[in-house]
Amino acid sequence: MKYLKKWYINLSIQRKILYCTLGVALVVLLAASVSQYMSASSIVTEQTRKQSAGVVNELSVNLDHYFDMVRNSFEYIAxxxxxxxxxxxxxxxxxxxxxxxxxxxxxxxxxxxxxxxxxxxxxxxxxxxxxxxxxxxxxxxxxxxxxxxxxxxxxxxxxxxxxxxxxxxxxxxxxxxxxxxxxxxxxxxxxxxxxxxxxxxKKMTITARDSLAAHIFLLDNDKNVLIESAENDATISDRSWIEKISGNTGEFLFTADGQGYDCVYQRSSDTGLTVVGMIPMSFLQKTARGLQKTTIMLILASLMLCIFLANILAKGIAGPIKRTSKAMQQFAEGDFSVRLPEGRRDEIGTMNSVFNQTIEKIEQLIKQVVEMETVNKDIEFQALQAQINPHFLYNVLDTINWMARKKGEDNICHMVTSISSLMRASISNKRSMVYIREEIKYVQDYLYIQETRYGDKFTSYIEVDERLNELEIPKMTIQTLVENAVIHGVENATWDCFLYVSGEITDGMAVFTVKDDGVGMSQEQLEKLMGTEEEPDHEAERTHTHLGVYAVRKRLDYVYQNKARMSITSEPGKGTQVILEIPMNGNVGVTYRKCDEPVNENNKKRGDER
Known part of the structure; x- marks a missing residue:
């Protein structure tokens, strides 16, 4: 034992891993294979027994049908x-x-x-x-x-x-x-x-007899043998099994002439005749024997695979350890250019990554400080530019609005006001959650713009329960659904369309419906609309909205912890309907925690001003 322990200690890491892995795998493989074989053999045998009982029962039913036919003839004649x-x-x-x-x-x-x-x-x-x-x-x-x-x-x-x-x-x-x-x-x-x-x-029993390789008996009401059907007219001389038959159906094991049988019987309540199938146990276990051979072959194949994989595992662990040891020696000697491969995603790959990162941090520390200062200046400049650009646009729109109002162009005034409101909502308003009354205002501004654009091509109607006004939802949620309805339903329609937006409370849920009678969508178009494709980054490439239906759904899942539901139904030529269900969380006006809105007085003040 002492010699064996010393021999094991002196083995290389690769051989230790190889031998230990093979030993554990062999024990587990044998135990699992034997257990699996016993379980599978039992299941297969039981299933075969049930199928055999079904064949006997089917034969009994066929005999009943035959005697029913004769009995009906008797009734007709009588x-x-x-x-x-x-x-x-x-x-x-x-x-x-x-x-x-x-x-x-x-x-x-x-x-x-x-x-x-x-x-x-x-x-x-x-x-x-x-x-x-x-x-x-x-x-x-x-x-x-x-x-x-x-x-x-x-x-x-x-x-x-x-x-x-x-x-x-x-x-x-x-x-x-x-x-x-x-x-x-x-x-x-x-x-x-x-x-x-x-x-x-007797001819009626041939099919059942041949399919089961069984002896088929037909007993009368007094348990006397009417017929015995077996392959090659073989007989079973021992009839003591007849005494074990009781009741209308059942099964029992019986041994006759050194052969084990599973006896299945079915008695007809109409004729009193009993069909008995004596199925040899060798027939029931035939499939299990084939399973035994398959199990042995699988054990041998699995053992060979274990040897192969264990060898790969041993080399995969011992090899990187040797390389890491050599690199650490070079680093200790002052070589900062040494690097270890980071392609692995296991613990060794993590260790190599940490080793490389430590060297890189020492070499790039000063460079990072300089780069961070440059980045900070760029960020400050972009922040100032982001504030200047929207304000410039707002000033231009206000100028247009003033000029149109001066000339009495009320429609243009209304249009510019709606555009300005939508721009402030999407650009300047940093809040992630808005009240329903605010969201509906966005929708009204958007629909006014589109109705002005399309003229009499479509009309819209909004009907929202006032109890939902103080409910908060992610910004631009309903507006996005309305915009998709206009884009995919109204824009390509050749007839006058109607767009309906509603909001109500049902079973503790706020239910919003956006429905149109436009061109509708095919299943392929609907899947594309719900898809995960990212929209273009450049404004020139965006044709409609920066929020897809998929993005809306994902945001709702995050905010409401997968408790919000959205369903879309559409039929080409008939229109599209989107139903959005948002949990009320017990009270109107109280929603789940906001996903990314900073909580401070400035946000609240900006929301009140809006």
Whole structure:
């Protein structure tokens, strides 16, 4: 142990990382693979068992449908007026099916009725008895087992109108019989009986048998075996499993002749017949065995991959450490030109970055001081210039307004005032949040400008609940939505358009709607409008607004902590509707904390002046 510890200490860092990584990976890989295999094997086996049970249940349903068809034929024949008349007649027809008779006679009509319910593929014969002596037989083979037929008729009499199913497997048949009653007096008048070929029922089980590689049994109401269907006519001699069947449905495990089986059974409540599927466990585990091989292959492939990755990991960690150690030695000797690569984003890359930054800061300290002084002067100049330019524009607009007013041009005065108001809102007003009454004023100024521009091409109507006047929202939010409505809805329309702006309180939310009946937008245009593309930096390249719908939505998400909602619906040729929902936070006039507005008296004063 001491030797092993010494050997490990003396290993290079690369080999230590390699061996430790491989050891941990191998343990985790084996544990995870075994656990995954056991879990997957259990799931696959259980799923296969459920599918097998579904096949058995489907076979039971198919048998029920078949017997329902025969039972419906019995009901039709028994309730037929001709049959009723024959069974109550004082001169009934007695025949074994060999006599000739008129097509239009009562006997001929009854024979045609029996033909409707008789099919030689799955029936041996069908016979109508009457307590008045009537006897109508339809069969390919005239041989009738009188004793068995008599027993089925007696059982039918005991059932008093219900269909009974009698096992005659020694004859290869199952008898089905029903007592016929007078439709008015409900007095018993006869018996309708048919013998069904077990070979046909056995054919119905072939699909289920082959798909499951199973033994299919059909039991009668007394749990006697009617048929056994298995590949190559194999049989299971041990029948003790029959005693485990109880209830209408279920499953259990059973071992016979050294082979394990999963027994699934389904009993029909109508016929009393039970379908039993004995599915070999080898069939259920067949998929799991394939999964076992796949798991082994994955373990081997994963192990090879672990060796490869562990080697890369060891080299990736040990190599940079060697380079860093060498660079630090050069730095200690006075070489300030040494640099380490900074392309990595891990801890080593961070360490290299810090090392390089330390050297650069020492060399560039004086240069940074000089550059900072220059930058400060530029900032001061730009600040003064930013104040001069807007004031110059305001003075020009005021001059135009004064000249228009002097000449009595009220429309021009109103237009210039609206433009000036919008410019002050977007340039001079540094507040990030404004009251709804202020925002609506921006919208009114903008719409006045556009209505003047387009003339009678469109009209607008604004309807906002007065309780929302003191609510604060991010500046130019509604104005941007209105501007987009004009740009995308009205500008390209060839008809007169109407723009509607509303604001109301619904369920504690301030709901604003901007709706137009303009040209609308396609889905592609709507996605582009909601997109994240940045608008051009130069004013000459901007065609409409400096705030896109995407920017408005992002700002609302930030201010209201993702509690504000905005939805846009549009249809080409019919218009566009934008619905904006902003939380009231409990009280009108109280909103969430402002995103970037400085809180001081100067801001408040400028807001009051505005």
């Amino acid at each position: 309730n037929n007026s001709t049959v009723q008349e024959e069974l109550e007649s004082d001169e009934p027809y007695k025949s074994d099916g060999t006599e000739l008779y008129s097509y239009y006679s009562r006997s001929g009509q009854i024979r045609r009725l029996l033909l409707q319910g008789y099919t030689s593929i799955y029936m041996k014969d069908i016979q109508l008895y009457g307590y008045n002596g009537a006897n109508h037989l339809l069969a390919n083979n005239r041989e009738i087992h009188e004793k068995t037929a008599q027993i089925s008729c007696e059982l039918a009499e005991q059932a008093k109108g219900r269909c009974i199913y009698y096992n005659a497997s020694e004859e290869g048949l199952m008898y089905m019989a029903k007592q016929i009653k007078d439709s008015l007096t409900m007095k018993p008048v006869g018996i309708l009986r048919a013998s069904i070929k077990l070979s046909y029922l």
